[in-house]
Amino acid sequence: MKVEALQYGDRKVYSVTAFNRGVADWLSRLPSVWVEGEVTELRRHARWQSVFFTLKDPSDGACLGVTMLRSRFDALRLDLADGDRVHVLGRPDLYEARGDFRLRALSVERWGLGDHLAALERLKRKLADEGLFAAERKRPLPRLPRRVGLVTGNDAAAKRDVLTSMTARFPPARVLVAETYVQGPLAAQAMVDALRELCAAEGVDVIVLTRGGGSFEDLLPFSDERLVRAVASCSVPVVSAVGHEQDTPLCDLAADVRASTPTAAGRLVVPDAAELRERLDRARGGLERGVRRSVDLTRQRLERTHERLRRSPALTVERKRARLELAAGRLRALSPRSTLDRGYAIVRRDDAIVRAAAAVTPSDRLEIEVADGRFGARAE
Numbered sequence: 001m002k003v004e005a006l007q008y009g010d011r012k013v014y015s016v017t018a019f020n021r022g023v024a025d026w027l028s029r030l031p032s033v034w035v036e037g038e039v040t041e042l043r044r045h046a047r048w049q050s051v052f053f054t055l056k057d058p059s060d061g062a063c064l065g066v067t068m069l070r071s072r073f074d075a076l077r078l079d080l081a082d083g084d085r086v087h088v089l090g091r092p093d094l095y096e097a098r099g100d101f102r103l104r105a106l107s108v109e110r111w112g113l114g115d116h117l118a119a120l121e122r123l124k125r126k127l128a129d130e131g132l133f134a135a136e137r138k139r140p141l142p143r144l145p146r147r148v149g150l151v152t153g154n155d156a157a158a159k160r161d162v163l164t165s166m167t168a169r170f171p172p173a174r175v176l177v178a179e180t181y182v183q184g185p186l187a188a189q190a191m192v193d194a195l196r197e198l199c200a201a202e203g204v205d206v207i208v209l210t211r212g213g214g215s216f217e218d219l220l221p222f223s224d225e226r227l228v229r230a231v232a233s234c235s236v237p238v239v240s241a242v243g244h245e246q247d248t249p250l251c252d253l254a255a256d257v258r259a260s261t262p263t264a265a266g267r268l269v270v271p272d273a274a275e276l277r278e279r280l281d282r283a284r285g286g287l288e289r290g291v292r293r294s295v296d297l298t299r300q301r302l303e304r305t306h307e308r309l310r311r312s313p314a315l316t317v318e319r320k321r322a323r324l325e326l327a328a329g330r331l332r333a334l335s336p337r338s339t340l341d342r343g344y345a346i347v348r349r350d351d352a353i354v355r356a357a358a359a360v361t362p363s364d365r366l367e368i369e370v371a372d373g374r375f376g377a378r379a380e
Helices: 016-028 070-076 113-129 156-169 187-200 225-233 250-254 262-269 273-334 336-341
Strands: 006-008 011-013 033-043 050-056 063-069 085-095 100-110 147-152 175-179 204-211 238-242 346-349 365-370 373-378
Touching (some): 016 085, 033 063, 063 070, 063 085, 070 100, 147 156, 147 187, 156 204, 156 262, 175 187, 187 204, 187 225, 204 262, 225 250, 238 250
Parallel strands (some): 063 100, 147 175, 147 204, 204 238
Antiparallel strands (some): 006 011, 033 050, 033 085, 050 063, 085 100, 346 365, 365 373
16 A cells, blocks of 8 residues: 655655554564563463564564464474574564554574473483483482582582581481582583592492582583483492472482482482481390390200109119019019918928938928928928
């Protein structure tokens, strides 16, 4: 539509509508361009035909309004949120009724994060294929570590959370802290060096690798291949406690145990002193009962043995007496004197026992033995 000005003498004056229309027409002839920035003030409603958000330049805060058809925005399935960095393809546009300048978006792509995510996914598959994340590689944590290694930054929050939870749970815990970079381009190698130093330190039985929360970019060093391999090859079990519950850098997958927070990591690596005391008391009580029972049983066996030893001589004598009396009875039964006691007599002639009447002739002198003595006789 042609834009015409009003003539006031030698002056051409445009109405607001005409001016806006002219600018909008001129902008529509400009080519499509890519614009980079951070998403802010994202507004989407099911009843709206368009989605609105603002692109902000993080370097100086300059802003540009963006509008996009809701159907086209939804088809991208980007799940954008405030703070996401994007590249937007669009045309300059002016909303004539209000004179609002904006970028009418044709497409939106994540920038930076998308590339990092793709690279991390490739690295994740590579390390998984090598078996670095396999469950059978995970080692149990020591029940009572002699010394706990702690790799952390000088950020007071994460270090304080680990140390506070450890000492609250187990006051005599010994900790060797290695403070190092946990963010930025130097962080990955610095953490690898700290991890190796703690692995070689005397008495260190377990290591906690930790830092507080941060942005995706802040946590990238914890997905660095050098650090992931160092965690997997560490000679002692490693607990990874990086960021918050929803954060899962690759070192979490390579570690023997993943803790959701630094506080949780502190509780994992040391035993509960109160529980240990309770178990010790139970064990002491069981040992005392066992010793007492053993002593009682030994005492009873000794008493029974002593009683048997006291009864044994008398019983032996009694048994021998009984056997002797039995033998004596048998002897008495076989003795001639028993026969004499029953009224019989023994006749001797010249000290020889007379067993037949023919052995005696008249006038022979005989000796007669009865139960209570002897007397002489002569045969007739």
